[in-house]
Each structure stands twice: as structure tokens, then as C-alpha cells.
Amino acid sequence: MTRLVDRLRPHAIAFYRSFWFSTPATMRLWALAAVVVNAGITVTGAAVRLTGSGLGCPTWPRCTPDSFVPAPHDSHSPVNMAIEFGNRLLTFLVLAVAVACLIAAVRLARAGHGEGRRVLVRLAALQPIGVVAQALWGGLVVRTLLNPVTVSVHFLLSVGMIAAAFTLYARSGEGDAPPHRLVHRDIRTLGFFLTAAVFVLIIVGVVVTGTGPHSGDQAASRFGFDIESVVRLHTDVVWIVVGLTFALLFALHVTDSPGRARRGALVLLGVELAQGVIGYVQYFLAVPAFIVGLHVLGATLVWIATLRVVFLMRSRGALGAPAPDRALPHTANA
Known part of the structure; x- marks a missing residue:
């Protein structure tokens, strides 16, 4: 002992x-x-x-x-x-x-x-x-x-x-210097739109969950929506999110943005594609509980990966060091 x-x-x-x-x-x-x-x-x-x-x-x-x-x-x-x-x-x-x-x-x-x-x-x-x-x-x-x-x-x-x-x-x-962009301002705006789209996707996914099975208890009530309609809406928003992510990844590459931002967007796209596979599998298998649990995990990872990309597109400098006084050359020329 x-x-x-x-x-x-x-x-x-x-x-x-x-x-x-x-x-x-x-x-x-x-x-x-x-x-x-x-x-x-x-x-x-x-x-x-x-x-x-x-x-x-x-x-x-x-x-x-x-x-x-x-x-x-x-x-x-x-x-x-x-x-x-x-x-x-x-x-x-x-x-x-x-x-x-x-x-x-x-x-x-x-x-x-x-x-x-x-x-x-x-x-x-x-x-x-x-x-x-x-x-x-x-x-x-x-x-x-x-x-x-x-x-x-x-x-x-x-x-x-x-x-x-x-x-x-x-x-x-990160440091305490004023934030400065590492990418073109339009690309950063696209990142904000993507974040909003992912949040909308999560909301629609919650509606699908509240409409379908797995209520948590036999006494629980459900939304009165048509399940096929909300699933179709959820799928449409998924494609919007994937399209915005691909557009962001493409824009980051053609403007020679910092490598960490490009890698972050690539990771996000990979997580979204994996989440899409899980979504289709759960749909065709009649939403088994285990696969639905994986889908919830995937949604959480998509949200985290999205937030990560947004923060990777700007900087406040290193801890204890001020940020640059001007934008990086590739940002100014973008």
C-alpha cells in the first residue's frame, strides 16, 4: 500500500x-x-x-x-x-x-x-x-x-x-495580438457560411431524430412530421455542406493558403464523407441503434472539425509574441 x-x-x-x-x-x-x-x-x-x-x-x-x-x-x-x-x-x-x-x-x-x-x-x-x-x-x-x-x-x-x-x-x-487573416477575406467568409450550414444541418438532424424511432422510452412523444420529408431535407442540407466544404478546400489550395488551413479543410471533408457513409448505411438498415450512435458521434466530429477550420484561417500570433503588422503577401495579393 x-x-x-x-x-x-x-x-x-x-x-x-x-x-x-x-x-x-x-x-x-x-x-x-x-x-x-x-x-x-x-x-x-x-x-x-x-x-x-x-x-x-x-x-x-x-x-x-x-x-x-x-x-x-x-x-x-x-x-x-x-x-x-x-x-x-x-x-x-x-x-x-x-x-x-x-x-x-x-x-x-x-x-x-x-x-x-x-x-x-x-x-x-x-x-x-x-x-x-x-x-x-x-x-x-x-x-x-x-x-x-x-x-x-x-x-x-x-x-x-x-x-x-x-x-x-x-x-x-495563441497570443493576444489583434486577429489577422491568413486567407483572403472572401474565403474566411465562406468558412463562416460553412459553419452556419453545419449548424443548420445539426438542427435538421435533430428534427429527423425527433421524428423517427429511438424516442428513448415508450411514453415519449414524437414530432408530427413526415419522416421521409425530413430525411430528404436533411440529405439536401448534407449536400450543401459538402459542396461548401469542397469549395472552401479548392479556394484554399488555389490561393496558396497556409498548409494547416488546407489540411484542416481536408480533414473536415474526410469526416463529412465518412459521416455520409454512416448516414446511408443507417438508412438502408432501418436505423439500427448502434449505427445511429455512430452517426451522432460523426455529427459531433463534423462540428468540431468545422470549428477547427475556422480558427485555422486566422491568427493572433504565438504566445508571448505579437502578430505581424500586415497581412501575409499571399493574402494581400489574393
Whole structure:
């Protein structure tokens, strides 16, 4: 036992120092952790619905009317209760990472790493606030018996949390100089249009989910739309997103834009194509739960890859160094 404690002590100290005596490097690691846990709980939340465990804990904040933890209940199986309760427990992991991000950002700003580092405090503060808002909204989801509107908003809040976490991650890895474009302004505008299109795609995908099977529980209601119509609309938006991505990738190459921006767009296109394959497979196999779960994971990765491309097309300079006073030559001539 003593040997085990001796082995764990250095890791515990390093863990403690990573946020209490944070550096730009550890701040970025905590921000990355926030991206991972927010993406993870988004996928596990979908797994709760796909396994029919949405009302495994039929009350909130308690799991059952008389207990905060799973207890025998006539209307729900132990497996469903365990799945739903497990997802609730993951909220505490997300909250712990969120608090660590906020502490790291505050300590970094107080350590004198530049006045601009205070923006990290504001971005990091969104994490615990978002977790609390999500928890409260999750209670509304349960109390409305998985109404598709509340379930949809619950997922979209997770999408917003991922965006906030990725912004914190991107901002913590760059300097505090005024932002300057690395690509032509029209290409950057195209990137913004692409981001908006991906968000619309996610919204339409949520409507498809709320219209089709896998409601999360037999008591849950569904949207009253025609499933074929919303699937067709979803497919149309997919092709718009893929077309915009290809146009962005082409524009980045013909203007000799920075390699990291071109690689980011190429990764995004690859993720979209893989997501498209999964989408068609789930459609022709009558939307099996496992494939739908992969599709939710793919949607999360598409969103993250899109945000990454947008941030790769501009710069605030390296940490501790000012950004260039003028645009790069290829930008000026584009």
C-alpha cells in the first residue's frame, strides 16, 4: 500500500499543479479535456435514448421518487436505470473539468501571463455555467417525458458547450495580438457560411431524430412530421455542406493558403464523407441503434472539425509574441 501511495503521489502533485499553478500548456490541456468530455457526454446522452433508457430514472433530481440512486422500480428495468444514472454521473466529470478549466484560467491570469489572458477566464466561466444549465434542462427533459422539443434543445445546448470549449482550446494556444487573416477575406467568409450550414444541418438532424424511432422510452412523444420529408431535407442540407466544404478546400489550395488551413479543410471533408457513409448505411438498415450512435458521434466530429477550420484561417500570433503588422503577401495579393 505504501509503495502504491509513493507511486501515485508524483502524479497527484502534477495533477494539482496543472490547474492551481497553471501554465499556457496546462491551460490548453484542460481546455482540450473540456472539448473531449463535452463531446463524450453528447454521445453517451444519445446512447441513453438509443437504449430506451431515457426515463430509466423517472424523476429528477432523484433517480426514483424515494432515492437519488437507482432503486427497484416497477416501470423500469435495472439495466435502463443503470444506463440513465450512469449518464447523470458523467455530468459530475464534466463539471469537474469545467471547474478545473476556470481555476486554471484564473490562476494563469493572476500569474501575469498578459492582460489578454483574462479572456480565457470569461471563456472558461462558460463551462460550469453551461453544465449547470444543462443539468437543469435535463430535469425538464425528464419531467416532460422526453418531449422532442426539450430533447432537441438538450442536444443543441451540448453543441453550444462543445463550441465554447473549443473556442477556449483555440484561444489558449495563441497570443493576444489583434486577429489577422491568413486567407483572403472572401474565403474566411465562406468558412463562416460553412459553419452556419453545419449548424443548420445539426438542427435538421435533430428534427429527423425527433421524428423517427429511438424516442428513448415508450411514453415519449414524437414530432408530427413526415419522416421521409425530413430525411430528404436533411440529405439536401448534407449536400450543401459538402459542396461548401469542397469549395472552401479548392479556394484554399488555389490561393496558396497556409498548409494547416488546407489540411484542416481536408480533414473536415474526410469526416463529412465518412459521416455520409454512416448516414446511408443507417438508412438502408432501418436505423439500427448502434449505427445511429455512430452517426451522432460523426455529427459531433463534423462540428468540431468545422470549428477547427475556422480558427485555422486566422491568427493572433504565438504566445508571448505579437502578430505581424500586415497581412501575409499571399493574402494581400489574393
